[in-house]
Structures are given as structure tokens and as C-alpha cells.
Amino acid sequence: MDYENADIDSVLADLKSSKEGLSEEEAAKRLLEYGFNELEEKTKVTPLKVLIRQFANFIVWVLLAAAIMSLTIDEIVNFWVIIGTIAFVILLGFVQEFKAEKAMEALKKMVQPVTHVLRNGVVTEVPTKNVVVGDVLVLETGDKIAADALVFELHGLKVDESAITGESMSIEKISGDMIFSGTQIVHGKCRAVVTAVGMQSRLGMIAGMIQESEVKTPLQQKIAELSKSLAVIALVASGLTFMLGYFTGAPTEEMMIIALALAVAAVPEGLPLTMTITLAYGMHRMAEHNAIVRKMLGVETLGSTTVICTDKTGTLTKNEMTVQKIYAGNKYFDLTGIGYDPQGSLLKNEETVDLEKNPTLNMLLKAASLCNNSSMVQRQGKWDVVGDPTEVALIVAASKADVWKDDLDTEYEKLHEIMFTSERKLMTTIHSSVEGRIAFCKGAPEFILQKCISIENDDGVRDLGEDDVERILSENLELASSAYRVLGISYRKLPEGLPVEESESELTFLGLVAMIDPERKEAKDAIALCNQAGIRVVMITGDNEETAKAIGKKIGLSPDYDGSVEQMNGKLRHIIDDGAVTGSELLTLDDEEFDSVVEGISVYARVMPEQKLRIVQALQNRGHVVAMTGDGVNDAPALKKADIGISMGIKGTDVAKESSLMILQDDNFETIVEAVKRGRGIYENIEKFTTYLVSRNFTEVILIMLGITLLGFELIPLLALQILFINLFGEVMPSISLGLDPIRNEVMFETPRKRGERILKKRNLLLMVSIALTMGLVCFLVFMFSDPVGNIERARTMTFATILSMILFIPFVFRSLTVSALSVGIFSNKLMLVGVASTFLLTLTVMYVPYLANIFEIVALGPVEWVIPVSAAFTTLFIAEAIKKIVASSGI
Numbered sequence: 071m072d073y074e075n076a077d078i079d080s081v082l083a084d085l086k087s088s089k090e091g092l093s094e095e096e097a098a099k100r101l102l103e104y105g106f107n108e109l110e111e112k113t114k115v116t117p118l119k120v121l122i123r124q125f126a127n128f129i130v131w132v133l134l135a136a137a138i139m140s141l142t143i144d145e146i147v148n149f150w151v152i153i154g155t156i157a158f159v160i161l162l163g164f165v166q167e168f169k170a171e172k173a174m175e176a177l178k179k180m181v182q183p184v185t186h187v188l189r190n191g192v193v194t195e196v197p198t199k200n201v202v203v204g205d206v207l208v209l210e211t212g213d214k215i216a217a218d219a220l221v222f223e224l225h226g227l228k229v230d231e232s233a234i235t236g237e238s239m240s241i242e243k244i245s246g247d248m249i250f251s252g253t254q255i256v257h258g259k260c261r262a263v264v265t266a267v268g269m270q271s272r273l274g275m276i277a278g279m280i281q282e283s284e285v286k287t288p289l290q291q292k293i294a295e296l297s298k299s300l301a302v303i304a305l306v307a308s309g310l311t312f313m314l315g316y317f318t319g320a321p322t323e324e325m326m327i328i329a330l331a332l333a334v335a336a337v338p339e340g341l342p343l344t345m346t347i348t349l350a351y352g353m354h355r356m357a358e359h360n361a362i363v364r365k366m367l368g369v370e371t372l373g374s375t376t377v378i379c380t381d382k383t384g385t386l387t388k389n390e391m392t393v394q395k396i397y398a399g400n401k402y403f404d405l406t407g408i409g410y411d412p413q414g415s416l417l418k419n420e421e422t423v424d425l426e427k428n429p430t431l432n433m434l435l436k437a438a439s440l441c442n443n444s445s446m447v448q449r450q451g452k453w454d455v456v457g458d459p460t461e462v463a464l465i466v467a468a469s470k471a472d473v474w475k476d477d478l479d480t481e482y483e484k485l486h487e488i489m490f491t492s493e494r495k496l497m498t499t500i501h502s503s504v505e506g507r508i509a510f511c512k513g514a515p516e517f518i519l520q521k522c523i524s525i526e527n528d529d530g531v532r533d534l535g536e537d538d539v540e541r542i543l544s545e546n547l548e549l550a551s552s553a554y555r556v557l558g559i560s561y562r563k564l565p566e567g568l569p570v571e572e573s574e575s576e577l578t579f580l581g582l583v584a585m586i587d588p589e590r591k592e593a594k595d596a597i598a599l600c601n602q603a604g605i606r607v608v609m610i611t612g613d614n615e616e617t618a619k620a621i622g623k624k625i626g627l628s629p630d631y632d633g634s635v636e637q638m639n640g641k642l643r644h645i646i647d648d649g650a651v652t653g654s655e656l657l658t659l660d661d662e663e664f665d666s667v668v669e670g671i672s673v674y675a676r677v678m679p680e681q682k683l684r685i686v687q688a689l690q691n692r693g694h695v696v697a698m699t700g701d702g703v704n705d706a707p708a709l710k711k712a713d714i715g716i717s718m719g720i721k722g723t724d725v726a727k728e729s730s731l732m733i734l735q736d737d738n739f740e741t742i743v744e745a746v747k748r749g750r751g752i753y754e755n756i757e758k759f760t761t762y763l764v765s766r767n768f769t770e771v772i773l774i775m776l777g778i779t780l781l782g783f784e785l786i787p788l789l790a791l792q793i794l795f796i797n798l799f800g801e802v803m804p805s806i807s808l809g810l811d812p813i814r815n816e817v818m819f820e821t822p823r824k825r826g827e828r829i830l831k832k833r834n835l836l837l838m839v840s841i842a843l844t845m846g847l848v849c850f851l852v853f854m855f856s857d858p859v860g861n862i863e864r865a866r867t868m869t870f871a872t873i874l875s876m877i878l879f880i881p882f883v884f885r886s887l888t889v890s891a892l893s894v895g896i897f898s899n900k901l902m903l904v905g906v907a908s909t910f911l912l913t914l915t916v917m918y919v920p921y922l923a924n925i926f927e928i929v930a931l932g933p934v935e936w937v938i939p940v941s942a943a944f945t946t947l948f949i950a951e952a953i954k955k956i957v958a959s960s961g962i
């Protein structure tokens with residue numbers, strides 16, 4: 071179907087008369103014939119790619135060198151064992167990394183984009199990849215365009231085409247223009263017929279150039295650098311060991327194999343792998359808790375968040391609006407009933423209201439229903455509502471007085487709409503009726519009143535006086551202070567020929583509608599948790615200041631300014647006293663003034679979306695790590711600027727989602743706090759496994775170096791194959807189980823981690839060195855006291871058994887770097903239990919299967935003989951715990 075070359079006018083005329091779109095059958099047929107609306111992924115992970123990546127592992131090459139070395143000195147058994155080890159390392163790396171990649175892919179699938187299209191005459195949500203040529207796209211502000219399409223019906227359409235042109239100015243479109251896949255609607259709405267999908271679209275043609283690949287996060291880079299420097303230290307240590315052996319007369323080749331085995335043991339090759347697994351699984355768990363982190367970077371930044379700036383409506387509140395009061399014709403009316411069920415009544419002094427006798431109220435209900443894009447239908451006795459909750463609340467309220475939007479829509483045909491925007495805080499629709507054209511306008515009361523010149527009461531219309539404005543504003547304040555969200559309603563009978571854009575002026579005021587949006591019960595606890603965790607919560611809303619403050623009070627938002635107010639002028643002092651500021655007050659503050667009070671503000675009300683950027687900036691200037699929520703197109707710059715941009719999964723636009731690091735599937739504030747907690751926990755786990763891995767790796771280096779220096783090569787405490795065995799089975803499982811350790815609730819009792827903190831900070835370094843020294847020394851003592859001169863095989867076996875017994879106990883020590891293993895609980899990490907148990911079983915197999923024992927040159931220990939290795943490991947456990955306690959109490 072080639073719309074671009076057809077006679078545009080006749081195509082447009084055709085399209086406008088079509089209210090059906092494609093049929094589902096036709097769409098399915100086209101999908102089968104032409105395929106999905108997808109770009110070919112050049113960066114897709116394949117098993118082969120993951121397998122090849124394993125050869126980039128430094129350890130594989132060190133092992134290969136050891137294998138070749140064994141061949142040259144005719145150590146055939148050694149050779150095969152080392153080859154087997156290489157295969158094991160590659161297989162393990164492959165399986166783990168592939169699983170992690172799959173988990174990431176599954177995550178991406180959870181945020182499958184959707185698009186609204188017209189099918190069988192009904193606006194239907196379909197996965198974007200199912201859009202076919204000929205589909206009619208139904209698009210609005212914030213939507214990402216799913217395919218190339220020809221616009222045929224529109225209201226004030228502006229498109230940001232920077233994704234394909236690089237040009238950041240948004241472009242105005244008219245009927246007959248093309249819009250392109252991958253670009254975004256930044257204003258207005260439209261219907262457009264699809265002309266090209268997938269790789270045929272303009273985006274598809276340039277897709278190769280713009281495909282994103284995930285870059286390494288700062289933490290991953292740090293870990294990669296750490297592993298490299300440790301590898302260098304390991305090589306130097308093993309080189310030194312070789313020299314030591316060489317000068318004490320050891321055979322060169324055998325010494326070489328020992329040195330290589332030692333290098334293998336000391337290189338923490340498991341670090342980057344464990345890191346990826348920890349982050350990938352961490353992200354997966356967060357996704358299960360409704361927080362989809364789009365980039366790994368998000369996980370680590372979350373943990374250091376110090377301020378959460380959050381929207382009010384829908385995030386702290388339920389976004390389930392119910393109109394409870396109406397102020398019209400100088401009188402208050404009450405509405406009963408809850409939620410979106412039209413069951414309920416409109417009362418005055420507890421008596422049902424007769425609309426005939428209250429013409430202003432009648433007009434207000436009509437205006438509120440007509441200046442409205444929501445709808446409600448009854449299905450099998452239940453009411454289904456579609457649309458913005460604020461608007462749904464209005465039609466539900468009107469229906470309680472038997473005023474039905476469906477009936478009004480036929481009486482007042484809608485001609486135009488000036489869309490609601492968060493900047494104008496107004497919405498206007500223009501209709502034709504038997505009495506001529508009429509505009510209905512609703513919005514924030516202060517903004518409506520600025521556009522009104524008259525007011526209607528039951529006895530007619532008169533000019534709007536200053537005292538009227540004062541009275542209405544004071545009623546508004548009263549309602550807002552009781553946490554009501556208030557809307558003003560007005561209308562204008564339009565003179566012939568008045569241009570659409572001028573219809574939102576010279577309005578007649580009808581009254582106020584007050585709706586309640588209950589706070590989320592869980593928000594209060596989540597905020598209390600934040601306070602305890604040293605995280606400030608700030609509410610940023612487009613709603614009225616009093617409404618915002620009242621809600622803030624209910625959920626326990628409190629400013630905790632502890633700076634000096636001595637030097638402050640009245641304006642700034644007032645802000646600090648109030649803990650709140652409005653968008654227009656913010657405009658009067660220069661950057662310096664704002665920076666001086668920003669710590670004391672917990673509520674920003676009537677804020678323009680662009681001001682969010684300034685708030686993020688001011689908080690960042692004070693050194694904060696800022697998490698910021700947003701849903702609209704204009705929130706995108708602030709979401710990008712924040713350290714963690716958080717978009718709303720339910721009410722968020724595609725634009726906001728693309729600018730964010732995290733998507734909240736349930737729009738719920740509590741989910742942010744849960745994600746911060748997980749971010750903190752994951753970071754803690756990374757610290758744990760890094761400290762464990764490095765200290766364990768150096769144990770063998772210390773042991774061998776002590777042995778060669780003090781006893782000579784002949785009495786080396788462990789042989790190459792034994793070192794390899796310990797390294798393989800003692801490293802991977804325990805460290806992965808530490809990486810996936812269940813997250814402690816106590817992480818929220820601590821203050822946020824400093825941005826850019828090193829993993830091997832002083833405390834961890836101290837623990838690592840002292841525990842490695844203890845383990846190395848204890849093993850050496852066991853070796854010394856096992857009569858190495860009399861029976862070297864048995865003495866090595868005792869040492870071997872000691873290290874493996876340590877692997878049985880020591881990982882538990884590292885489950886917390888501050889408190890005792892017992893207080894963390896022994897059984898709460900099942901993976902660790904399985905890991906250490908299987909390591910121990912393997913050790914027993916090697917020891918008691920004669921064939922294997924022969925290869926590894928170890929002897930079977932009797933039950934009594936086990937007492938020494940096990941008690942040595944147990945003693946080490948106690949010493950390690952004592953070291954932990956001393957380091958923790960020293961406050962380092």
C-alpha cells in the first residue's frame with residue numbers, strides 16, 4: 071500500500087470517513103505475510119558469543135600455559151586434569167553468564183511497548199511489534215510512534231524527530247504529513263495510517279547506526295580494574311615463589327607448574343562473573359517487585375540515593391478520585407458513594423437535589439461531563455471506566471444526579487479541544503448545539519478565575535467582582551486544606567466566527583468541584599522507613615499547595631531543616647517555616663537563594679514540569695544523589711538529569727519511560743523504597759563476595775610462600791593439582807551464594823552510602839588482609855604439626871582438608887561484614903548451604919575414591935584424623951569473627 075505516491079487529498083478524504091481501521095482478521099493476515107514490526111537486533115546475545123567470551127578469561131590462558139608446561143615435563147596426568155579444569159571453567163562461566171543474559175532479556179521483554187490502533191472500529195492496545203501496514207494509529211502526547219505513518223486527523227500536533235534527524239526542535243505537523251517510527255509526540259494528538267513497519271521504516275534503514283549496547287557500569291568497571299590489579303599482584307607473588315624455589319634448588323619445570331597453579335589460585339577470576347550475576351539477578355528480583363531497572367547502572371545508584379522526589383497523584387495517593395463536594399450558585403452540595411460506581415446521590419442538607427431548581431449546578435454538571443474525554447460503560451452489571459481519573463470522577467458525579475455524558479454527547483457535538491497541559495492547568499472543549507457554539511472549560515481554580523469575566527448564579531449571569539474572586543479563592547483554600555483536589559468549571563457562549571484559540575477567555579464561572587484522592591496506606595510506612603534510612607522524601611506536584619500539604623501531613627512528610635535561619639530574609643524564612651513552596655514562589659528565587667533553602671522544602675506545589683529540572687539541580691548542588699519520578703513529556707529533562715529517573719509504568723508516557731533509568735510498574739511510592747533497599751542490599755553483597763574472594767585467594771599464596779621460605783621446595787604444603795581443586799570448588803559457589811545473599815532489613819537502618827565509595831574501602835581491606843593471614847597461618851601450622859618430614863603426603867592431605875573445611879565455615883563469616891554470622895542466621899542462605907555441602911562432598915569423593923586420591927596425591931584420612939582440620943577451621947571461624955568485631959567496633 072503506497073500512500074506516499076497516491077493522490078493525497080483523496081486518500082485523506084477516504085481515511086477521514088473510515089472509522090473502522092483494519093479488521094483483526096486482516097491485521098493477523100498481514101502480520102503473517104509481512105512479519106513483525108521490529109528492528110533486527112544486531113547485538114543479540116547468542117550462545118556462541120557467550121562461549122567465545124569465556125576465552126577472554128585470563129585464567130583460561132594461565133591454565134593453558136600450565137597444561138603445556140606439564141606436557142613438556144611428561145606429567146601426563148597433570149596435563150589432563152588441567153585440561154579438564156579448563157573445560158570446567160569455561161562451562162561454568164558459560165552457563166552462568168548465559169543464564170544472566172537470559173534473565174536480562176526476560177527483563178527487557180517485561181517492558182514490551184504497546185501502541186493504540188483502531189481495529190474493527192474500536193481503539194485497541196496492541197504490542198507495538200504487531201502493528202501492520204494499513205493500521206490506523208491513535209496517538210497522543212508522550213506516545214512513541216510505532217511505525218512510519220500518514221497523518222489524517224490531528225489536534226495541535228508536534229513531533230520530536232531528534233531520534234532520526236538529530237534535530238532537537240519539535241516539528242509541527244499538518245494533515246497529510248508523514249510521521250516516523252521511533253519519533254515522539256510532544257504535543258497534541260492524531261490519527262495516522264501506517265505506511266511502513268520494521269526494517270522498511272526510515273528508522274529501520276538507519277537502525278544499524280543507532281543500536282544501543284549496554285556499557286559497563288562504574289561498579290563493573292571498578293571490579294574489572296580490581297581483578298586486573300589483583301591478577302598482577304598474583305603474578306608477581308607467583309613469580310616470587312618461583313624465584314624462591316629456584317634459589318633453594320627446586321627443579322625448574324615443577325616449580326614452574328606450582329607457580330602457575332598459584333597464579334591461578336590467586337587471580338580472582340570469579341569476580342567479574344559473580345558481579346554480573348549479582349547485578350542481573352538483583353535486577354530480576356527488583357522486576358518481580360514491580361521496579362524495572364532499565365540499565366544495570368540503576369541498581370548501584372539506587373543504593374546511594376539520599377533524596378527521593380516524588381509525584382503526588384497516583385504515587386503517594388491512589389489516583390482513585392471521588393467527587394464529594396460541589397460549590398455552585400453560592401451553595402455547597404454533597405455527593406455520597408465511593409469509587410467509580412454511579413450508585414450514590416447528590417444531596418443538599420441530606421435531601422436529594424432537584425436540578426430543575428438549581429440551574430447553575432445543572433450547567434456545571436453538564437460542563438464537567440462534556441469537557442471530558444473519559445467514558446463509563448456497564449458490562450454484566452459492573453461499571454468499566456476509561457480515562458483520566460480526575461475526569462472519570464466528574465462523569466461519575468454527574469451520573470449520580472442522572473446527568474449522563476453519552477446523552478449530552480449527542481446533544482452537544484464536540485468540534486474542537488484545547489488539550490489539558492500541566493503548564494496551563496486548563497482544558498477546553500468546543501461544541502455545537504441548537505443554541506449555537508459553546509465552550510466548556512475546566513481546570514485549577516486560580517487559573518480558571520483568571521480567564522473569567524462573569525459568574526452564573528441561579529438567578530442569572532453577572533459580572534465577576536473582586537469580592538467574588540476572593541470568596542471563591544477562600545472556599546478553594548478551605549477545601550484544599552482538607553486534602554481535596556479542586557477544579558473550577560466554566561463556560562462561554564461563543565460569538566459567530568471567534569477563532570478556536572480565543573475561546574478560552576471571557577468565561578463565565580460556574581463553581582468548584584472537590585474530589586478526594588485517598589493516600590496510599592503503604593506510603594506512610596515507606597516514608598517512615600526513608601526517614602530512618604537517612605533518605606529525604608520530597609513531594610513535587612502540579613496540585614494546589616494546601617492540598618499537597620494536607621496529603622503530606624497525612625503520610626508523615628516532614629521538613630527537617632537543620633541549617634541556620636539567622637541570616638535569612640522574610641521570604642526565605644517563610645519558606646523554611648512552611649516547608650513548602652509553590653512554582654510561582656520558586657520563580658522569584660535566584661539560584662543562590664534556592665540553594666540555601668532547598669534542604670528545608672518537602673512540598674513543591676503548582677509546579678511547572680520544567681521546574682523539576684531546577685529542583686534536581688539544586689539538590690545535586692548540595693551533594694545529593696537524587697531519585698526523581700515523572701510521567702509526562704516535559705518531565706523527560708528532569709528524569710535524565712536526576713541520578714535515577716523513575717517513570718510510571720501505568721500513567722507514564724513512552725517519552726518519560728525512555729528517559730528513565732527505572733520504571734515503576736505499579737506507580738507506587740513504596741516500590742521505589744523497596745528498590746532502594748534492594749540497591750543497598752546488592753551493593754552490600756558485592757562488598758561481601760569481593761572481600762571473601764580476595765582473602766580466600768591469598769590464603770594459598772601466603773601458605774605456599776611460607777612453606778617454601780621456611781621449609782624449602784621439597785616440603786611445599788600443597789601440590790599444583792590440589793591448589794587447582796581448592797580454587798575451583800572453593801571459589802565460585804561460595805562467592806555466588808554471597809552475591810545472591812538475601813537482603814537484610816537492617817540495610818535500611820543505616821545512612822546512605824557515599825557516592826563513588828570504593829569497594830575495598832579501609833574496613834574491607836583490613837578484614838581481607840587479616841582474615842587471609844589467619845587462614846594462611848592456620849593452614850601452615852596444621853601442615854607443620856602434621857609431620858611433613860615423616861609423611862609428606864599425609865601432611866599435605868591434612869592441609870588440603872583444612873582449607874576445604876575452612877571453605878565449609880568461612881563463607882558464613884562473610885555474610886555480614888559487621889555483625890556475627892550467628893546473628894545473620896545460618897540457614898537463611900540456602901544456596902550457600904548447598905554450595906558448601908557440595909564442596910565438602912566433592913572433597914570426600916576425591917579423598918576416598920582411590921583412583922582420584924592417586925591423581926591428587928592425597929591419602930584417605932580416618933575419622934579421628936579429621937578432628938584436626940575441622941577444629942582448625944572452626945578456630946579460624948572464631949578468630950575471623952573476633953577480627954570482624956574488633957574492626958566493627960573500631961569504627962573504621
Ligand code: ATP
Pocket residue numbers: 381382383384458460461490491492495496497512513514515555556557610611612613614
Ligand atoms: P502530580 O504532579 O502529583 O501528578 P497532579 O496530577 O495534581 O499532580 P497536574 O496533572 O499537573 O498535577 O494537575 C494540576 C492541576 O490541574 C490540578 O490540581 C487540577 O486542578 C488541574 N487538572 C488536573 N487534571 C485536569 C484535567 N483533566 N482537566 C482540567 N484540569 C485538570
